Amino acid sequence: MNALRKYLDKIKPSFEEGGKLHAFRSVFEGFESFLFVPNTTSTSGVNVHDAIDSKRIMIFVVIALMPALLFGMYNIGYQNYAAAGVDGTFWEMFGFGFLAVLPKIIVSYVVGLGIEFIVAQWKHEEIQEGYLVTGMLVPMIVPVDCPLWIIAIACAFAVIFAKEIFGGTGMNIFNVALITRAFLFFAYPTAMSGDACWVAKESICGLGNNLPDGFTMATPLGEVATGTVPAFSWDQVWGFIPGSIGETSVVAIAIGAVILLWTGIASWRTMLSVFVGGALLAWIFNQWGPEGNAGAMMPWYQHLALGGFCFGAVFMATDPVTSARTAPGQFVYGFLIGAMAIIIRVLNPGYPEGMMLAILLMNLFAPLIDYCVIQSNINKRAKRAIKK
């Protein structure tokens, strides 16, 4: 440790202004603060600080994503072996899934962090950690057969146009990972929806099985869109169904939810009210929904278990930057996300995955919700002044 510290101190000057490697200052700083907690001390205000910083927070979100990611890897193998009708061991299935997902994670991080490093260097700022989470989310919300080059383009688009032009992490209006997905969804619909992209069709390094080119398998929500209600099974809760990589397992996402709520990083108000909103709207559709609409007939609990609902509620809706920031606002914000997601699913069969659109829509309205909450405080203060 000491040797490493000494080495860093030795090479530090060449990254500073006027140094040989000044063009890589942001990269050096990024790695230095990754290895060691910065030892700068306070110059104004409080003389002691809480140990929490945004690195710790972002890393905990990534940790919370791990169960869903690992399960997603296993599920990719499971779906492939099941479709081929071949028995595979646990490690074969997991290994296959791991090899299928790893390139996506690498591409997402290399492209996104690369842009972050460049922007930080250009703006003379420190690297912002927000992309640690975004970069992990992106591979988890795409189908397994989504080509890497498309992911690369989408990441670059989202980081530049949804985040950096607004001023970086903390200033963005829309959730960056969801913009990535929305970009993919509308620019490359065949790679993101339909029934051909959800199961990996080629073997990797000897693992997995080659499936015929024309092989298709719809997600349960895909079936709903074609007018049939899939029977409820516990597989839909455990996650042994086709779907985007990280979104299928309710159980794995629940573990992540516990981590986020326990550490206080995600707002329980948002998370809870997303589920309440979704359940209530789905229940209303169950009771009084349009005749013959498969989405309306699907039981409310199944609505919550399928598709990206859970994943969106736990990891996307709770993004503190793009969600409502006031406590009462978070209830409204969450409720409307849940409700909108179900409405889109039921009433617009063209978009079986309503969650993404619902969250993006509410991202747009979050400032308005906050405005109303804050305005009531402002009005109260103004009234108080007049009364006197």
Next chain:
Amino acid sequence: MANVIKLRKGLDVNLKGKAAKEQFQVKKPGVYALMPDDFTGVKPKVVVKENDVVKVGDALFVDKNHPEVKFVSPVSGKVTMVERGDRRKVLSVRVEADAEQQYVDFGKKSVAQMTADQVKETLLEAGLFAFLKQRPYDVVPDPAVAPKAIFVSGFNSMPLAADFEYVLQGREADFQTGLDVLAKMAKTYLGVSAKQSATALTAAKNVTVNVFDGPAPAGNVGVQVNHVDPVNKGETVWTLGAEEVIFVGHLFNTGKLDFTRVIAFAGSEVKKPAYCQMTVGQQLSTLVENRVAEGRTLRIVNGNVMTGVKTTKDGFLAAHATEVNVIPEGDDVHEMLGWIMPRFNDYSNSRAYCSWLSGKKEYALDARVKGGERHMIMSGEYDRVFPMDIFPEQLVKAIITGDIDRMEALGIYEVAPEDFALCEFVDSSKLEVQRIVREGLDMLRKEMA
């Protein structure tokens, strides 16, 4: 029984090195200094020259905008230096103390027979008016504007703060007289803690006593104002530190000024944390030398660890300081992979660390910021430690963007930088919140002038 106000929001940080309730002696040094920067919002005009001889109570400088507000010498002796910084800004006026102290005699007064104006005159004349602060802006008040109320907080809830109940022992009569004086000028409120039992506090006369029950910053006078009688636009409230109420009482009871206060000398690097008598402006070397740990860089804080200013042992006790805290500077610490390590010795309010496990453990925190400055990312962080009916996050953002109308609407008139100390402590984005709030207040004051 007094009105009890329960506060749920806030945070008590358990720091190592709390002062034991005993006193040690500090020898009186030669040089004292009064620093204009301790009196926020004042443009100092020095009225003494080098080699002038002053008594305790003779003005050293006055406020250019309100020359009747005087800042008087805490000791008698010879003015040795008017220290100036950039653009001839006055940094301090130093006085070398005589062996035998000479006092200006303001005459014993019977408060009951005085009018509000006479009381104010006396305070102005004796330089104690300068210790008052006003909301809005958290500055030395304009004597021409009558306040709607005066607030005194009888306790300091910040970590390592002096326990006022202990400081008050033996000076109860002066304290009560001080409260009587304030009550002459406006309706006076005294905030006490639910843990305090001294009758001088809980049964104080001529004032309205409110009991505040909750974690820090319940002892901040701003929090108490917000819950009892919030400041509206166009209104003024005065506040005075509880120890300074004793100064006032002493003046009226004896006719002389006594700027000696019992301060807490606390912090993890203090060998034997305890209380001692110090005079306003006394050199800190007399206190610090041989009484703190050696072998590493230390940070001496003039005032509380949450709100005080970094100083050196050659510094002088700040006018409002009720404690001097000493903590490690921490610039020699290189923690590895802090983003994933458990870091048992670091305190955090967040459960992403283990502090919630360790119960009553006392932490020896150093002065590191422990992270880089970011845009505001997490929501609700400030709100959890800010027990006022104000949206702190939005207010800070309004200040950062310089939006004066919005600052006003969000209640900037009710706050002082110290109210945001805990927000700054828990902030994961590491913004300098107190500095931002101070700048916001200054901006607004300039705009309104």
